[in-house]
Amino acid sequence: xxxxxxxxxxxxxxxxxxxxxxxxxxxxxxxxxxxxxxxxxxxxxxxxxxxxxxxxxxxxxxxxxxxxxxxxxxxxxxxxxxxxxxxxxxxxxxxxxxxxxxxxxxxxxxxxxxxxxxxxxxxxxxxxxxxxxxxxxxxxxxxxxxxxxxxxxxxxxxxxxxxxxxxxxxxxxxxxxxxxxxxxxxxxxxxxxxxxxxxxxxxxxxxxxxxxxxxxxxxxxxxxxxxxxxxxxxxxxxxxxxxxxxxxxxxxxxxxxxxxxxxxxxxxxxxxxxxxxxxxxxxxxxxxxxxxxxxxxxxxxxxxxxxxxxxxxxxxxxxxxxxxx
Amino acid sequence: xxxxxxxxxxxxxxxxxxxxxxxxxxxxxxxxxxxxxxxxxxxxxxxxxxxxxxxxxxxxxxxxxxxxxxxxxxxxxxxxxxxxxxxxxxxxxxxxxxxxxxxxxxxxxxxxxxxxxxxxxxxxxxxxxxxxxxxxxxxxxxxxxxxxxxxxxxxxxxxxxxxxxxxxxxxxxxxxxxxxxxxxxxxxxxxxxxxxxxxxxxxxxxxxxxxxxxxxxxxxxxxxxxxxxxxxxxxxxxxxxxxxxxxxxxxx
Numbered sequence: 001x002x003x004x005x006x007x008x009x010x011x012x013x014x015x016x017x018x019x020x021x022x023x024x025x026x027x028x029x030x031x032x033x034x035x036x037x038x039x040x041x042x043x044x045x046x047x048x049x050x051x052x053x054x055x056x057x058x059x060x061x062x063x064x065x066x067x068x069x070x071x072x073x074x075x076x077x078x079x080x081x082x083x084x085x086x087x088x089x090x091x092x093x094x095x096x097x098x099x100x101x102x103x104x105x106x107x108x109x110x111x112x113x114x115x116x117x118x119x120x121x122x123x124x125x126x127x128x129x130x131x132x133x134x135x136x137x138x139x140x141x142x143x144x145x146x147x148x149x150x151x152x153x154x155x156x157x158x159x160x161x162x163x164x165x166x167x168x169x170x171x172x173x174x175x176x177x178x179x180x181x182x183x184x185x186x187x188x189x190x191x192x193x194x195x196x197x198x199x200x201x202x203x204x205x206x207x208x209x210x211x212x213x214x215x216x217x218x219x220x221x222x223x224x225x226x227x228x229x230x231x232x233x234x235x236x237x238x239x240x241x242x243x244x245x246x247x248x249x250x251x252x253x254x255x256x257x258x259x260x261x262x263x264x265x266x267x268x269x270x271x272x273x274x275x276x277x278x279x280x281x282x283x284x285x286x287x288x289x290x291x292x293x294x295x296x297x298x299x300x301x302x303x304x305x306x307x308x309x310x311x312x313x314x315x316x317x318x319x320x321x322x323x324x325x
Numbered sequence: 326x327x328x329x330x331x332x333x334x335x336x337x338x339x340x341x342x343x344x345x346x347x348x349x350x351x352x353x354x355x356x357x358x359x360x361x362x363x364x365x366x367x368x369x370x371x372x373x374x375x376x377x378x379x380x381x382x383x384x385x386x387x388x389x390x391x392x393x394x395x396x397x398x399x400x401x402x403x404x405x406x407x408x409x410x411x412x413x414x415x416x417x418x419x420x421x422x423x424x425x426x427x428x429x430x431x432x433x434x435x436x437x438x439x440x441x442x443x444x445x446x447x448x449x450x451x452x453x454x455x456x457x458x459x460x461x462x463x464x465x466x467x468x469x470x471x472x473x474x475x476x477x478x479x480x481x482x483x484x485x486x487x488x489x490x491x492x493x494x495x496x497x498x499x500x501x502x503x504x505x506x507x508x509x510x511x512x513x514x515x516x517x518x519x520x521x522x523x524x525x526x527x528x529x530x531x532x533x534x535x536x537x538x539x540x541x542x543x544x545x546x547x548x549x550x551x552x553x554x555x556x557x558x559x560x561x562x563x564x565x566x567x568x569x570x571x572x573x574x575x576x577x
Contacts, residue, residue: 187438189431196417196428203415207429208400267419 023260023273027280034287041290051171052236054275054282055164056081056245058174059229060253061260061274062181063222068257069185070198070215071266072127074116077226077253079138080109081245084227085153085234086146092154101154105227112138113223117216127219135247142242150241153234163235170232174275177225182271194218198266255306256281280305328355329391330521331376331407331489336385338371345371346382347545353489353538356518358511360536360553361525362561367542369525373491376523377409378402389489406488412497414478418467422459423448425466426481451484452477456513472503476510483514490514492524496531508535529558543568 034041060077067074084105091101116134120127153160164170185191196204197211205211229249234240258264259280260273284305288298332352338345346368353359363369374380376387378396387394389405396402416425423441424431426448432440448462457476459469466474475495482490495511496504512535514520526532532539533553541549541561549556549564 183438187441189433189439192420192424192431192439193429195420199417199419200413200415202413203411203417204428206399206409206411206413206415208403209429267417 023276023280027276027283030280030283030287034283034290038287038290041287046286046290048167050282050286051168052164053285054278055170055174056229056233056249057252057256057281058275058278059177059225059232060222060249061256061278062177062271063218063225064250064253065257065260065262065269065271065274066181066185066191066194066218067127067222068198068254068262068264069266069269070194070211070218071201072120072215072219073131073254074113074219074222074226075128075131075247075250076112076116076135076138077131077222078245078247078250079135079142080112080223080226081230081233081249082242083112083138083142084109084230085240085244086142086151086242088231088234089151089154089240090145098155098159102231105231106224109223109227110220113220114216116223117219120219121212121215139246146240146242148242150239150243153238153240155235160235160238164232165236165238170236173228173232177228178271178275185269185271190214190217195267195269199268252278252281255302259305329353330355330389331523332388332391333376334386334388336372336375336387337383338368338375338380339383345545346375349385349542349545349547351540351547351550353521353523355521356515357538358515358522358524358536359538359540360532361523361540361542362527362529362532363542364565366544368545369542370493372542373409373493373523373525376402376489376491377407403485406486407491408482408485408487408489409491410475410478410482410493410495412493414474416466416474416478419465421463421465422452422469422477423462425477426451426462426484428481430485452480455480455483456510470503471499472506475499475503475507479507479510479514483520488520490520490522492522494525494527496526496528504531511535529561533558541565544572 031041040046060081063077064074087105087108088098088101091104092098096104112134116127116131119125119130119133157165160166162169164173185194193204193209193214196207196209197214201211226245230245233244237244256277257269257274258277260270260275260277262269262273281302284301285298288301329352332350334350336349337347349368349372351359351372361369361372371380375382375396378399378401381396387396389407394405396405415428417428420428423445427444432443432447434440445462452459452462457473457480459473459477466477469477479490479492479495492511495507499507508531511522511524515522524532524536526536533556536553539549539551539553539556539561540547541564543565548568549561
């Protein structure tokens, strides 16, 4: 008995290590490839551009990964991304200042997450449908309050620099959030209970875990991370645009998580993997842009990358469980 | 002092117009194994859920160690030492054994961080103590056999200081060898003398083998109660047949 179990275990550990390592290898291979074919790839300015591309999807991925682990998804996070900086700007225009504006933006983001979570958990609407509804709702709301026009992001240059405009600052914010969320997932009860709820909802509930609280909390977290990312981007770009973010950033974040090894079936996932997944997508985007490949081709490559990652994800996972599906 | 740990008197439970339990009484002593037999729909699960505090009875009274209690929640029941191992075992496949052992009772350090090292060590020691063998507490539960999973679930309940342990079909879908391991495990817990075990069972012969006392339920009532050594599979089946004949006669 113990002999066969041990073989499964050894094989499992090896493959697990492989799954984590394989995405890092992919990222490294891509970096090496692009730095060989294009001398501009490993230069300061380009790395800065690259870091600014990775940061938003990495931050939002942290939220989506938590949701995917507990068996949910948020399609509306890209719309909060657009709404949050408007709330901050309007509050500032009303004379209450940027800080109060930021707090308001976070409150509204959390509220949207609360609504997403409450409809999903308490009214039992699948989160895919709930957040598809709020996606349109929030998008319409942002377009209405902004009248469809972008505005300048308020606040001085210093503030803009701190919050992402200067150098690698946006990326540093992303790394800080990734580190915090990694600790939450691996070293706090919240993360463990998130895995338990996604791995066995009935079992987790029978063990006394409040699954509704975990799920709603993760919806609120994701919305707030979406709001923070929208604000960081508004500072970096200098304009607050009602059409910023959207489904594009949401899908990049989900893809980052999935490419990084998070299971769409729930119950397992890694935050660090999400950062690496975002890096892979960023390197692909940036590298091909330097190569002069157009956006249409890029979408095909992203699509293929997601498919390959998913196929690997499912089949490596099955081998890992000793052949059981 | 009485050695009786749990008594329930005249428990009824209705869901709307449907009566699931109509006046069930039971008791169990320390160091005793009570086997509850009955068909699907007999009300075994409802009774179980009342004892674990999941459902509130429509009427009736429960006593724990001689004191009248009204359970308000699963947590409340648990705080009184009532632990239940459900058929789905409440194990999380994607988590290692040691996290499952401490699910929702995690050990944390003074910074509020999960103390993985302490949980690993104590889970291994607890499994060893209870007599459950696993290759490593770091293994994901998904890699274990049905018997090993059942053993982990029982060990978790015992480790969390269960005084009244409810087992929902602990031998379901298990081969003879694995069932033997679980029966050993249950008998070792019984031998400690301070735990009362209530098992919901389907298999008459296995129940007679493990239980001290048998209670048989049909359609929300108790149709038999007595010592396991004073009865037999044949005698129990006779009671079931008689009940069915009475039921059919009543229906005509």
